[in-house]
Amino acid sequence: MKFKQLFAAFGVAALVAGALAAQAADKLVKVDGSSTVFPITEAVAEDFQKANKGLKVTVGISGTGGGFKKFCRGEIDIADASRPILKQEMEACNKAGIQYIELPVAYDALTVVINKNNGWLKSITVAELKKMWEPAAQGKIMKWSEINPKWPDAKLALFGAGSDSGTFDYFTEAVNGKAKASRGDYTASEDDNVLVQGVARDKNAIGYFGLAYYVENQDKLKAVAIVEKDGKPAVLPALDTVMNGSYQPLSRPIFIYVNTKSAARPEIKSFVEFYLKQAPTLVKEVKYVPLPDKAYTLAAANFKNGKIGTVFGGVAEVGVRIEDLLKREAKH
Amino acid sequence: MEPQNVREIRALIVRHKRWDKMFAIVGLIAMLVGVMTLFALFLDLAIDGLPRLSWDFFTSFPSRRAGQAGILSAWVGTTLVMLVTALTAVPLGIAAGIYLEEYAPRNWVTDLIEINVSNLAGVPSIVYGLLALGLFVYALDFGQSILSAGLTLALLILPVVIVATREAIRAVPGVIREAAYALGATKWQTVADHVLPYSTGGILTGVIIGLARAIGETAPVITIGALTFIAFLPPAPLKAEAPFLSFDWLFAPFTVMPIQMFNWLSRPEAAFLTNAAAAGVVIIVMTLAMNAFAIWLRYRYRKRIKW
Numbered sequence: 311m312k313f314k315q316l317f318a319a320f321g322v323a324a325l326v327a328g329a330l331a332a333q334a335a336d337k338l339v340k341v342d343g344s345s346t347v348f349p350i351t352e353a354v355a356e357d358f359q360k361a362n363k364g365l366k367v368t369v370g371i372s373g374t375g376g377g378f379k380k381f382c383r384g385e386i387d388i389a390d391a392s393r394p395i396l397k398q399e400m401e402a403c404n405k406a407g408i409q410y411i412e413l414p415v416a417y418d419a420l421t422v423v424i425n426k427n428n429g430w431l432k433s434i435t436v437a438e439l440k441k442m443w444e445p446a447a448q449g450k451i452m453k454w455s456e457i458n459p460k461w462p463d464a465k466l467a468l469f470g471a472g473s474d475s476g477t478f479d480y481f482t483e484a485v486n487g488k489a490k491a492s493r494g495d496y497t498a499s500e501d502d503n504v505l506v507q508g509v510a511r512d513k514n515a516i517g518y519f520g521l522a523y524y525v526e527n528q529d530k531l532k533a534v535a536i537v538e539k540d541g542k543p544a545v546l547p548a549l550d551t552v553m554n555g556s557y558q559p560l561s562r563p564i565f566i567y568v569n570t571k572s573a574a575r576p577e578i579k580s581f582v583e584f585y586l587k588q589a590p591t592l593v594k595e596v597k598y599v600p601l602p603d604k605a606y607t608l609a610a611a612n613f614k615n616g617k618i619g620t621v622f623g624g625v626a627e628v629g630v631r632i633e634d635l636l637k638r639e640a641k642h
Numbered sequence: 643m644e645p646q647n648v649r650e651i652r653a654l655i656v657r658h659k660r661w662d663k664m665f666a667i668v669g670l671i672a673m674l675v676g677v678m679t680l681f682a683l684f685l686d687l688a689i690d691g692l693p694r695l696s697w698d699f700f701t702s703f704p705s706r707r708a709g710q711a712g713i714l715s716a717w718v719g720t721t722l723v724m725l726v727t728a729l730t731a732v733p734l735g736i737a738a739g740i741y742l743e744e745y746a747p748r749n750w751v752t753d754l755i756e757i758n759v760s761n762l763a764g765v766p767s768i769v770y771g772l773l774a775l776g777l778f779v780y781a782l783d784f785g786q787s788i789l790s791a792g793l794t795l796a797l798l799i800l801p802v803v804i805v806a807t808r809e810a811i812r813a814v815p816g817v818i819r820e821a822a823y824a825l826g827a828t829k830w831q832t833v834a835d836h837v838l839p840y841s842t843g844g845i846l847t848g849v850i851i852g853l854a855r856a857i858g859e860t861a862p863v864i865t866i867g868a869l870t871f872i873a874f875l876p877p878a879p880l881k882a883e884a885p886f887l888s889f890d891w892l893f894a895p896f897t898v899m900p901i902q903m904f905n906w907l908s909r910p911e912a913a914f915l916t917n918a919a920a921a922g923v924v925i926i927v928m929t930l931a932m933n934a935f936a937i938w939l940r941y942r943y944r945k946r947i948k949w
Contacts, residue, residue: 338895342869345908352871353706359873368895369871371905372864380867385786501908503915526910596706597910 339581342370343377343390346418346476346520347564349596351390354585357592361584365577374476375399378567382406387572388582391565392418392476397624409570412620413582413609414632415589417599419521419547420481420560422534425513430462433535433544436559439485442466442516448493454514468496469508469517475500481518484559506531518560521547522597536560552599555631563601563632570618586610601632608636684926691919699920703873704902708913711906713921715872719788719896720857720928722876726792726892727856731799732849736838738800739807739845744833763801770798771862779866786867788876789892794862799852806848810841842943850936854929860900869897870905899925 339358341351348371355367372380374391381389382402395403395412403410422439424431441447441457454461471478473490483489499505502519509515510530524533524547535544538558551557566585572578586606593600601609621638702712742759746752774794784790814837822832876894880886899921906918 340895348870348905349706349909352704355871356703356705356873366874367871368869370867370869502910503908520910523910526912592706 337365337577339365339367339388339578340386341367341388341390341566342372342380342386344374344392344476344564345371346374346392347390347415347566349522350416350564350589350593350598351388351566351585353592353596354581354588357588358581358584362577362580365581367581373474378402381410381567381569382408384408384569384571387569387575387578389567391567393479393562394565394622394627395567395620395624400620400624409618410567410620411570411573411613411617412565412567413586413613414563414565414601414605414635415585415609416564416593416601417552417561417632418564419552419557419599420477420484420518420562421521421524421547422516422518422536422560423509423524423531424516424534425509425511426530426532427513428532431516431534433537435537435540436485437540439536440487442468443470443482443492444486445491445493448495464514467508467512467515468493469505469515470496470498471502471505471519472498472500477518477520480562481560484562521552521599525597549594549599553602561599563630563635564598568613570616573613573616582613583610586613605632605636608633612636684923687919687922687926690916691921691923694916694920695923699917700924704871704905708906708909708911708917711914711917713899713902713924715875716897716899716902716921717924717928718875719868719872720899720925722788722891723791723795723863723896723898724853724857726789727795727799728849728853730793730796731803731852734796735800735803735849735852736807736845739804739811740833740838742804743808743811744829744837759801759804763805767798767859768861768865770794771865773797774862774866785893786869786895787893788896790866791863791868791896791898794866795856795859798859798862799856802852802855803845803848806851807841807845810844810848811837813844814840839943839946843940846936846940846943850933853932857925857929857932858900860898860904863898864901868901869895870901872897899928 339355341355348369351369355369359365359367369390370377370386374389374393377386377389377391378395378399379402380386382399382405384406389410395410422434438457442451451457452466453463454466455463457466470492471481473492478492479489482492486492497505497508497517499508502523505517505519506523506527509517510527516534524531533546535546536557537544543556545551545557547557547560552561555561566582568578568582573582586609589606590600590603600606621635698710699712700717701714702710703714704716705711738759742752742756746755771794774790774797778784778790778793779786784793818836818840819832822836827835872895876891876896877888879888879891903918903921903925906914906921909915
């Protein structure tokens with residue numbers, strides 16, 4: 311009987327599968343977390359596996375928050391994070407007895423972009439950005455001239471990150487002074503390519519996203535120079551201005567967090583060392599901004615000495631210098 | 643000169659025929675909207691993606707360089723996950739359908755189960771993902787593996803398979819069963835020798851609709867922990883030494899095609915968008931291939947039906 315045989319085969323297969331419920335987890339480096347850090351970790355993982363046959367690396371995208379959740383449950387070895395670990399995440403890790411080493415790996419520079427045909431806007435102050443994006447602007451600031459009378463009497467078309475992204479958190483923190491505080495009446499998308507298209511089509515548009523998306527679309531978009539405070543020079547986002555710290559406040563360091571227990575395993579140790587050594591070249595290749603060379607040396611030293619904890623104390627900061635960060639006392 | 647009533651009847655016929663024609667046109671337009679949209683989408687994908695489709699694209703792992711990136715881990719992952727899904731959902735779904743239709747007593751418990759099965763078909767897929775995360779990944783400790791993903795998607799399509807099975811079985815005329823019983827066949831003999839073979843066509847249609855839905859799912863698979871970058875394959879199912887079969891692959895980490903495609907879509911470099919289009923073409927072809935296989939199977943079963 312054909313069907314009987316079929317059912318019997320399925321039954322046997324299910325039993326065998328159940329009996330073999332042992333998990334193979336040898337020589338595997340598990341990384342998960344932020345989609346912003348993903349391209350860098352992917353590049354490092356790709357080269358690391360080519361250089362070390364037999365060692366395997368997996369990289370997931372659960373977002374920074376999702377990554378920390380898995381990290382503090384001990385499911386992964388390394389968490390990709392586009393912001394420092396927060397208080398409740400520190401507590402979760404403490405409760406599970408998980409200690410970690412915090413390592414900055416690159417800069418991500420948020421870029422304010424306008425349409426290619428916008429000929430009148432060269433620079434913008436952070437105060438003007440705040441006027442444009444703060445929650446109070448909702449439904450009120452609808453024209454360019456309402457922010458600065460020198461600007462034309464044209465409709466203001468806003469494009470920005472969706473509220474689930476780390477980009478949104480950082481931009482609102484840096485511009486409006488409070489993470490997640492933003493007007494809601496703008497075109498939001500988690501997909502930066504959608505924002506690129508939106509700004510490229512509308513002459514009166516302004517938007518923000520990561521530098522890499524601007525670099526790849528320079529034929530369609532223009533970046534706006536940022537004036538941090540009155541009296542300071544207008545600075546365009548670029549490799550050198552981000553690296554020397556003059557592009558403020560829209561550049562932020564991004565991190566990996568390494569579980570100290572995992573770090574004792576040779577394959578994790580060599581992966582992290584490889585990461586910090588290759589970062590200057592690979593970060594540039596995926597269109598992010600590398601840290602100054604000294605920062606990578608300091609980070610490697612921190613990893614070697616097993617400097618446990620975070621230097622942020624569970625709160626996000628705006629406009630920090632990377633060398634100072636790496637020398638700070640860590641908390642955990 | 644025709645009598646009044648004949649003329650009225652003629653007018654009535656003309657009016658009704660007009661309605662007939664109008665509906666035929668409306669129906670044609672409705673069908674064209676669906677088919678043309680699908681065709682335009684596929685053509686658009688194919689124009690963007692076809693140049694990228696080469697042998698290397700299928701045999702390369704993901705990479706930061708768009709030109710070298712491929713879908714090896716993704717298509718292998720999708721194939722294995724779909725295999726687990728099909729091997730679980732098809733026997734379970736068909737058995738449940740047969741039970742509900744042929745064996746279950748007609749009472750309120752059965753009614754309740756029937757209503758629930760139909761409702762389950764409409765539950766958002768992310769809910770299945772969350773359930774599976776708690777059940778398969780943590781409680782049963784299957785980990786973030788091919789097995790967990792396959793079982794999750796099997797749960798997701800189970801209602802579709804059950805409903806299709808029941809519809810197909812119901813379409814088998816009652817006289818067939820009565821004839822079998824009259825010749826002294828038991829219930830199981832009747833079901834296995836007559837009801838199931840005759841309803842295979844309908845059941846396969848349901849299975850394909852289910853699997854086609856499962857192959858494109860992203861949300862539940864991400865929820866249970868599918869990866870985005872993975873540059874190695876699961877262990878092979880066949881080994882050189884005894885017992886020759888290995889089921890280690892069931893517990894291997896994995897990624898699937900829609901996740902790979904989604905990741906490429908969100909990249910800044912335009913070259914990755916081409917990769918995404920090419921991956922899209924591959925998913926559609928995989929789905930069409932599954933459909934073709936089912937149609938072929940259905941055709942073979944139809945041929946054997948003699949009534």
